[in-house]
Amino acid sequence: MSLWEIxxxxxxxxxxxxxxxxxxxxxxxxVILGKGWLLHQSRIDVARSTAAFWQCATVEEALHKLxxxxxxxxxxxxxxxxxxxxxxxxxxxxxxxxxxxxVLRDALHVVLRKLQFGQVLLATVGSTAPFVGLLGTVWGxxxxxxxISSAGQVTIDKIAAPVGEALIMTAAGLAVAIPAVLAYNVMxxxxxxxxxDLEGFARxxxxxxxxxxxxxxxxxxTL
Numbered sequence: 001m002s003l004w005e006i007x008x009x010x011x012x013x014x015x016x017x018x019x020x021x022x023x024x025x026x027x028x029x030x031v032i033l034g035k036g037w038l039l040h041q042s043r044i045d046v047a048r049s050t051a052a053f054w055q056c057a058t059v060e061e062a063l064h065k066l067x068x069x070x071x072x073x074x075x076x077x078x079x080x081x082x083x084x085x086x087x088x089x090x091x092x093x094x095x096x097x098x099x100x101x102x103v104l105r106d107a108l109h110v111v112l113r114k115l116q117f118g119q120v121l122l123a124t125v126g127s128t129a130p131f132v133g134l135l136g137t138v139w140g141x142x143x144x145x146x147x148i149s150s151a152g153q154v155t156i157d158k159i160a161a162p163v164g165e166a167l168i169m170t171a172a173g174l175a176v177a178i179p180a181v182l183a184y185n186v187m188x189x190x191x192x193x194x195x196x197d198l199e200g201f202a203r204x205x206x207x208x209x210x211x212x213x214x215x216x217x218x219x220x221x222t223l
Contacts (some may be wrong), residue, residue: 013139017135017139018169018172020132021129021132024128024132024176025125025176027121028121028176028180031121032122032179032183035183035187036187038072038115041072042074043194045070046197046201049066049069049070049076050197052066073114074198075198075201077111078104078107078111078201081103081104081107082100082104082205084103096210097210100206101206104202104206107202108198108199112195115194115195119184122181122187123180125176125177125180126180128177129176130174130177133170133173133174134169137166137169137170138166140163140165140166140169141166144163144165
């Protein structure tokens with residue numbers, strides 16, 4: 001018996017469970033395919049953008065190059081953040097190195113949220129889909145036992161068909177959960193690698209910018 005026949009012959013609970021599993025499957029595969037492409041492009045962009053940045057003579061030249069290399073906008077926002085100024089406000093108060101730490105941290109959080117998008121959905125589907133399928137199985141077995149008890153005479157053919165139909169819901173739940181769990185783990189490793197590269201670039205960028213500010217500030221002895 002196909003899933004469509006089980007859905008067509010099932011009651012409200014069976015249909016709701018089937019629709020929830022279908023929605024979970026579609027949502028997870030949209031995230032898997034979309035994020036798979038995003039992370040693939042992001043790894044390339046981060047490697048090319050950071051290499052292009054350090055080969056430039058000035059920050060202005062680097063920003064111009066990053067418009068071409070940083071298609072996912074992961075590296076360029078960090079560079080732009082170091083050029084922000086907020087005179088006359090608390091954000092602009094204090095040491096320049098502290099300001100750079102704050103703006104780079106905020107920009108890095110925005111970039112990482114873009115990479116982390118969809119991970120919660122994959123984790124939720126991977127952890128709940130088996131239980132949703134199990135609910136459909138328990139409900140189907142319950143109705144199968146009710147039908148068998150009302151029939152009076154119990155034979156193996158009367159038990160096998162309805163119980164087998166109910167167990168299909170468990171298999172459907174696992175079929176939805178397993179790709180989500182695998183994708184969550186694989187993408188988590190890729191995101192961690194990209195995050196480490198971005199954090200390293202942000203630290204180097206902070207040191208570069210802070211040193212440039214200090215070197216261009218006249219000392220007291222020269223005043």
